[in-house]
Amino acid sequence: MTDEYYMLQALREAQKAYEEEEVPVGAVIVLEGKIISRGHNQVEKLTDATAHAEIIALTSAFNFLGSKYLPGASIYITVEPCLMCAGALYWSKISRVVYGADDEKNGYRKYISPPASIDPLKTAAWPFHPRTELVKGVSQEECGRLMKDFFRSKR
Amino acid sequence: MTDEYYMLQALREAQKAYEEEEVPVGAVIVLEGKIISRGHNQVEKLTDATAHAEIIALTSAFNFLGSKYLPGASIYITVEPCLMCAGALYWSKISRVVYGADDEKNGYRKYISPPASIDPLKTAAWPFHPRTELVKGVSQEECGRLMKDFFRSKR
Numbered sequence: 001m002t003d004e005y006y007m008l009q010a011l012r013e014a015q016k017a018y019e020e021e022e023v024p025v026g027a028v029i030v031l032e033g034k035i036i037s038r039g040h041n042q043v044e045k046l047t048d049a050t051a052h053a054e055i056i057a058l059t060s061a062f063n064f065l066g067s068k069y070l071p072g073a074s075i076y077i078t079v080e081p082c083l084m085c086a087g088a089l090y091w092s093k094i095s096r097v098v099y100g101a102d103d104e105k106n107g108y109r110k111y112i113s114p115p116a117s118i119d120p121l122k123t124a125a126w127p128f129h130p131r132t133e134l135v136k137g138v139s140q141e142e143c144g145r146l147m148k149d150f151f152r153s154k155r
Numbered sequence: 156m157t158d159e160y161y162m163l164q165a166l167r168e169a170q171k172a173y174e175e176e177e178v179p180v181g182a183v184i185v186l187e188g189k190i191i192s193r194g195h196n197q198v199e200k201l202t203d204a205t206a207h208a209e210i211i212a213l214t215s216a217f218n219f220l221g222s223k224y225l226p227g228a229s230i231y232i233t234v235e236p237c238l239m240c241a242g243a244l245y246w247s248k249i250s251r252v253v254y255g256a257d258d259e260k261n262g263y264r265k266y267i268s269p270p271a272s273i274d275p276l277k278t279a280a281w282p283f284h285p286r287t288e289l290v291k292g293v294s295q296e297e298c299g300r301l302m303k304d305f306f307r308s309k310r
Contacts, residue, residue, distance in 0.1 A: 043223060044223070046217075047217055047218070047221055047222060047223045048213075048214055048217045048218075048223060049213070049217065049223045049224065049243070049246035049247050049248075050210060050213060050214060050217075050243045050246060050247075055205060058203075058204070058205060059203055059205060062201075062202055062203045062204065062205075063202070063203075066202055067202060068198060068199070068202045068203060068204045069204065082242055082246075083238060083239075083241065083242035083245065083282055084238075084239050084240075084241075084242025084243045084245070084246060085239075085242070086238065086239075086242070087237055087238030087239025087240070087241070087242055087263075088204070088205045088239045090238065090239070091204035091205060091237075091239060092204050092205075093204075108242075111266070111267050111282055112266050112267065127238055127266055
Protein backbone atom coordinates (compact mmCIF):
# COMPACT_ATOMS: atom_id res chain seq x y z
CA MET A 1 0.00 0.00 0.00
CA THR A 2 1.08 3.56 -0.66
CA ASP A 3 1.60 6.43 1.77
CA GLU A 4 -1.53 8.01 0.23
CA TYR A 5 -3.59 4.95 1.17
CA TYR A 6 -2.57 5.08 4.84
CA MET A 7 -2.99 8.85 4.91
CA LEU A 8 -6.56 8.35 3.72
CA GLN A 9 -7.11 6.14 6.76
CA ALA A 10 -5.68 8.90 8.98
CA LEU A 11 -8.03 11.35 7.22
CA ARG A 12 -10.98 9.14 8.15
CA GLU A 13 -9.90 9.49 11.78
CA ALA A 14 -9.62 13.27 11.33
CA GLN A 15 -13.13 13.28 9.88
CA LYS A 16 -14.41 11.56 13.04
CA ALA A 17 -12.80 14.31 15.13
CA TYR A 18 -14.44 16.92 12.88
CA GLU A 19 -17.86 15.35 13.40
CA GLU A 20 -17.25 15.35 17.17
CA GLU A 21 -16.35 19.07 17.03
CA GLU A 22 -12.72 18.38 17.86
CA VAL A 23 -9.81 19.96 15.99
CA PRO A 24 -9.73 17.54 13.02
CA VAL A 25 -6.44 15.67 13.29
CA GLY A 26 -6.17 11.93 12.78
CA ALA A 27 -3.38 9.35 12.91
CA VAL A 28 -2.81 5.67 12.16
CA ILE A 29 0.22 3.53 12.97
CA VAL A 30 1.28 0.86 10.50
CA LEU A 31 3.55 -2.12 11.09
CA GLU A 32 4.38 -4.66 8.39
CA GLY A 33 1.63 -3.29 6.18
CA LYS A 34 -1.08 -3.56 8.85
CA ILE A 35 -2.77 -0.73 10.71
CA ILE A 36 -2.13 -1.55 14.38
CA SER A 37 -3.69 1.56 15.92
CA ARG A 38 -5.81 4.60 15.15
CA GLY A 39 -6.39 7.85 16.96
CA HIS A 40 -8.17 11.14 16.56
CA ASN A 41 -8.10 14.29 18.61
CA GLN A 42 -10.25 13.90 21.76
CA VAL A 43 -9.22 16.96 23.76
CA GLU A 44 -12.82 18.13 24.28
CA LYS A 45 -14.34 14.70 24.86
CA LEU A 46 -11.73 13.64 27.42
CA THR A 47 -11.25 17.20 28.78
CA ASP A 48 -7.53 16.52 28.44
CA ALA A 49 -5.25 18.94 26.61
CA THR A 50 -2.82 16.08 25.89
CA ALA A 51 -5.37 13.83 24.13
CA HIS A 52 -3.97 14.47 20.64
CA ALA A 53 -4.45 11.94 17.82
CA GLU A 54 -0.78 10.93 17.89
CA ILE A 55 -0.67 10.30 21.66
CA ILE A 56 -3.82 8.18 21.50
CA ALA A 57 -2.48 6.18 18.54
CA LEU A 58 0.91 5.71 20.23
CA THR A 59 -0.53 4.50 23.52
CA SER A 60 -2.84 2.15 21.67
CA ALA A 61 0.10 0.75 19.63
CA PHE A 62 2.22 0.25 22.78
CA ASN A 63 -0.67 -1.65 24.34
CA PHE A 64 -1.32 -3.73 21.23
CA LEU A 65 2.32 -4.79 20.87
CA GLY A 66 3.15 -4.95 24.58
CA SER A 67 6.21 -2.88 23.72
CA LYS A 68 7.29 0.60 24.73
CA TYR A 69 9.14 1.11 21.43
CA LEU A 70 7.87 0.97 17.86
CA PRO A 71 10.88 0.33 15.64
CA GLY A 72 9.84 -0.66 12.14
CA ALA A 73 6.49 1.14 12.45
CA SER A 74 5.25 4.22 10.57
CA ILE A 75 2.81 6.85 11.79
CA TYR A 76 0.59 8.75 9.36
CA ILE A 77 -0.67 12.05 10.76
CA THR A 78 -2.93 14.44 8.86
CA VAL A 79 -1.22 17.53 10.32
CA GLU A 80 2.34 18.41 11.37
CA PRO A 81 2.83 17.24 14.99
CA CYS A 82 3.09 19.77 17.82
CA LEU A 83 6.09 19.90 20.15
CA MET A 84 4.48 17.46 22.61
CA CYS A 85 3.72 14.92 19.90
CA ALA A 86 7.15 15.30 18.28
CA GLY A 87 8.63 14.52 21.70
CA ALA A 88 6.34 11.50 22.14
CA LEU A 89 7.36 10.23 18.69
CA TYR A 90 11.00 10.60 19.74
CA TRP A 91 10.48 8.39 22.78
CA SER A 92 8.61 5.77 20.73
CA LYS A 93 11.62 5.25 18.40
CA ILE A 94 9.12 4.94 15.54
CA SER A 95 10.86 4.47 12.17
CA ARG A 96 8.82 6.79 9.94
CA VAL A 97 6.80 9.93 10.57
CA VAL A 98 4.58 10.86 7.62
CA TYR A 99 2.41 13.95 7.82
CA GLY A 100 0.08 15.84 5.53
CA ALA A 101 -0.49 19.55 6.12
CA ASP A 102 1.93 21.96 7.76
CA ASP A 103 0.81 23.67 10.96
CA GLU A 104 2.47 27.06 11.18
CA LYS A 105 0.72 27.99 14.41
CA ASN A 106 1.31 24.90 16.52
CA GLY A 107 3.67 22.62 14.58
CA TYR A 108 6.97 21.64 16.21
CA ARG A 109 8.90 23.55 13.51
CA LYS A 110 7.77 26.79 15.11
CA TYR A 111 10.29 25.98 17.84
CA ILE A 112 12.74 23.62 16.19
CA SER A 113 13.85 24.30 12.65
CA PRO A 114 15.76 21.51 11.00
CA PRO A 115 17.90 22.54 8.02
CA ALA A 116 15.91 23.01 4.82
CA SER A 117 17.51 19.96 3.28
CA ILE A 118 17.21 17.38 6.01
CA ASP A 119 20.69 16.33 6.99
CA PRO A 120 21.02 12.55 7.09
CA LEU A 121 23.36 12.94 10.06
CA LYS A 122 20.57 14.88 11.80
CA THR A 123 21.34 17.84 14.01
CA ALA A 124 20.39 19.15 17.44
CA ALA A 125 17.43 20.70 15.63
CA TRP A 126 16.00 17.24 14.95
CA PRO A 127 13.38 16.38 17.56
CA PHE A 128 12.80 12.77 16.49
CA HIS A 129 14.94 9.70 17.06
CA PRO A 130 18.15 9.86 14.98
CA ARG A 131 17.00 6.89 12.87
CA THR A 132 13.48 8.22 12.24
CA GLU A 133 12.66 9.13 8.65
CA LEU A 134 10.38 12.15 8.06
CA VAL A 135 8.05 12.54 5.08
CA LYS A 136 5.79 15.56 4.74
CA GLY A 137 3.16 16.83 2.36
CA VAL A 138 1.33 13.53 1.69
CA SER A 139 -2.28 14.40 0.74
CA GLN A 140 -1.44 17.85 2.06
CA GLU A 141 -4.39 19.57 0.44
CA GLU A 142 -7.12 17.28 1.81
CA CYS A 143 -5.53 17.26 5.28
CA GLY A 144 -5.26 21.04 5.35
CA ARG A 145 -8.73 21.63 3.95
CA LEU A 146 -10.37 19.80 6.86
CA MET A 147 -8.52 22.07 9.31
CA LYS A 148 -9.45 25.22 7.37
CA ASP A 149 -13.11 24.18 7.20
CA PHE A 150 -13.14 23.49 10.93
CA PHE A 151 -11.66 26.82 11.98
CA ARG A 152 -13.83 28.72 9.48
CA SER A 153 -16.94 27.07 10.97
CA LYS A 154 -15.84 28.14 14.47
CA ARG A 155 -15.48 31.84 13.67
CA MET B 156 3.99 26.41 51.88
CA THR B 157 7.33 26.91 50.12
CA ASP B 158 8.51 25.61 46.75
CA GLU B 159 10.86 23.33 48.70
CA TYR B 160 7.91 21.75 50.50
CA TYR B 161 6.09 20.88 47.28
CA MET B 162 9.31 19.70 45.65
CA LEU B 163 9.75 17.31 48.58
CA GLN B 164 6.34 15.85 47.69
CA ALA B 165 7.49 15.48 44.07
CA LEU B 166 10.65 13.79 45.38
CA ARG B 167 8.51 11.27 47.24
CA GLU B 168 6.87 10.43 43.91
CA ALA B 169 10.33 10.10 42.31
CA GLN B 170 11.35 7.77 45.14
CA LYS B 171 8.34 5.54 44.32
CA ALA B 172 9.52 5.37 40.71
CA TYR B 173 13.03 4.48 41.94
CA GLU B 174 11.67 1.64 44.04
CA GLU B 175 9.70 0.37 41.02
CA GLU B 176 12.89 0.45 38.91
CA GLU B 177 11.61 3.31 36.79
CA VAL B 178 13.71 6.37 35.90
CA PRO B 179 13.13 8.32 39.15
CA VAL B 180 11.16 11.41 38.17
CA GLY B 181 8.18 12.64 40.17
CA ALA B 182 5.71 15.49 39.87
CA VAL B 183 2.90 17.10 41.84
CA ILE B 184 0.41 19.76 40.74
CA VAL B 185 -0.71 22.38 43.24
CA LEU B 186 -3.72 24.66 43.06
CA GLU B 187 -4.59 27.17 45.78
CA GLY B 188 -2.08 25.56 48.14
CA LYS B 189 -3.47 22.05 47.71
CA ILE B 190 -1.87 19.14 45.90
CA ILE B 191 -4.48 18.12 43.31
CA SER B 192 -2.48 15.43 41.52
CA ARG B 193 0.66 13.34 41.72
CA GLY B 194 2.58 11.32 39.18
CA HIS B 195 5.74 9.30 38.83
CA ASN B 196 7.38 7.75 35.84
CA GLN B 197 5.60 4.51 34.83
CA VAL B 198 7.15 3.83 31.42
CA GLU B 199 8.15 0.26 32.34
CA LYS B 200 5.02 -0.62 34.30
CA LEU B 201 2.62 0.63 31.62
CA THR B 202 4.94 -0.32 28.72
CA ASP B 203 4.27 3.17 27.40
CA ALA B 204 7.10 5.50 26.43
CA THR B 205 4.84 8.51 27.05
CA ALA B 206 3.99 7.61 30.68
CA HIS B 207 6.21 10.32 32.18
CA ALA B 208 5.51 11.74 35.65
CA GLU B 209 4.33 15.07 34.21
CA ILE B 210 1.87 13.51 31.72
CA ILE B 211 0.35 11.33 34.44
CA ALA B 212 0.06 14.28 36.85
CA LEU B 213 -1.46 16.50 34.12
CA THR B 214 -4.06 13.94 33.04
CA SER B 215 -4.97 13.33 36.67
CA ALA B 216 -5.35 17.10 37.29
CA PHE B 217 -7.53 17.54 34.18
CA ASN B 218 -9.76 14.72 35.43
CA PHE B 219 -9.89 16.05 38.98
CA LEU B 220 -10.88 19.56 37.89
CA GLY B 221 -12.97 18.56 34.87
CA SER B 222 -10.99 21.17 32.95
CA LYS B 223 -8.60 20.90 30.03
CA TYR B 224 -6.61 23.92 31.23
CA LEU B 225 -4.82 24.54 34.53
CA PRO B 226 -4.49 28.33 34.89
CA GLY B 227 -3.46 29.27 38.42
CA ALA B 228 -1.84 25.88 39.04
CA SER B 229 1.84 25.06 39.58
CA ILE B 230 3.67 21.85 38.71
CA TYR B 231 6.70 20.70 40.69
CA ILE B 232 8.91 18.28 38.78
CA THR B 233 12.10 16.76 40.16
CA VAL B 234 13.88 16.91 36.79
CA GLU B 235 13.82 19.29 33.80
CA PRO B 236 10.95 18.24 31.50
CA CYS B 237 11.68 16.62 28.14
CA LEU B 238 10.38 18.05 24.87
CA MET B 239 7.15 16.02 25.06
CA CYS B 240 6.41 17.16 28.60
CA ALA B 241 7.30 20.80 27.85
CA GLY B 242 4.79 20.61 24.99
CA ALA B 243 2.15 19.06 27.26
CA LEU B 244 2.72 21.83 29.83
CA TYR B 245 2.24 24.38 27.05
CA TRP B 246 -1.17 22.96 26.16
CA SER B 247 -2.23 22.85 29.82
CA LYS B 248 -1.72 26.64 30.23
CA ILE B 249 -0.34 25.90 33.69
CA SER B 250 0.85 29.07 35.47
CA ARG B 251 4.12 27.89 37.02
CA VAL B 252 6.63 25.22 36.11
CA VAL B 253 9.11 24.51 38.92
CA TYR B 254 11.80 21.92 38.43
CA GLY B 255 14.76 20.60 40.40
CA ALA B 256 17.68 19.10 38.49
CA ASP B 257 18.74 19.91 34.95
CA ASP B 258 18.67 17.08 32.39
CA GLU B 259 21.34 17.73 29.80
CA LYS B 260 20.63 14.51 27.92
CA ASN B 261 16.85 14.66 27.55
CA GLY B 262 15.72 18.06 28.83
CA TYR B 263 13.81 20.35 26.45
CA ARG B 264 16.65 22.87 26.53
CA LYS B 265 18.71 20.48 24.42
CA TYR B 266 16.43 21.54 21.54
CA ILE B 267 15.09 24.90 22.61
CA SER B 268 17.38 27.39 24.30
CA PRO B 269 15.67 30.38 25.83
CA PRO B 270 17.92 33.40 26.41
CA ALA B 271 20.08 33.07 29.53
CA SER B 272 18.12 35.81 31.27
CA ILE B 273 14.56 34.79 30.63
CA ASP B 274 12.91 37.57 28.68
CA PRO B 275 9.58 38.56 30.22
CA LEU B 276 8.25 39.09 26.70
CA LYS B 277 9.24 35.51 25.94
CA THR B 278 10.62 34.51 22.56
CA ALA B 279 10.08 31.82 19.94
CA ALA B 280 12.51 29.78 22.02
CA TRP B 281 9.99 29.58 24.86
CA PRO B 282 8.11 26.27 24.69
CA PHE B 283 5.61 27.03 27.47
CA HIS B 284 2.55 29.23 27.42
CA PRO B 285 3.49 32.94 27.21
CA ARG B 286 2.12 33.52 30.71
CA THR B 287 3.83 30.55 32.31
CA GLU B 288 6.50 31.32 34.91
CA LEU B 289 9.55 29.04 35.06
CA VAL B 290 11.58 28.35 38.21
CA LYS B 291 14.50 25.95 38.19
CA GLY B 292 17.01 24.55 40.65
CA VAL B 293 14.65 23.97 43.60
CA SER B 294 16.15 21.13 45.71
CA GLN B 295 18.37 20.52 42.70
CA GLU B 296 20.89 18.40 44.56
CA GLU B 297 18.43 15.89 46.03
CA CYS B 298 16.53 15.63 42.74
CA GLY B 299 19.71 15.06 40.76
CA ARG B 300 21.20 12.62 43.26
CA LEU B 301 18.26 10.21 42.84
CA MET B 302 18.82 10.19 39.07
CA LYS B 303 22.58 9.65 39.46
CA ASP B 304 22.05 6.81 41.94
CA PHE B 305 19.57 5.17 39.60
CA PHE B 306 21.77 5.26 36.51
CA ARG B 307 24.83 4.19 38.51
CA SER B 308 22.89 1.15 39.80
CA LYS B 309 21.93 0.23 36.23
CA ARG B 310 25.50 0.18 34.90
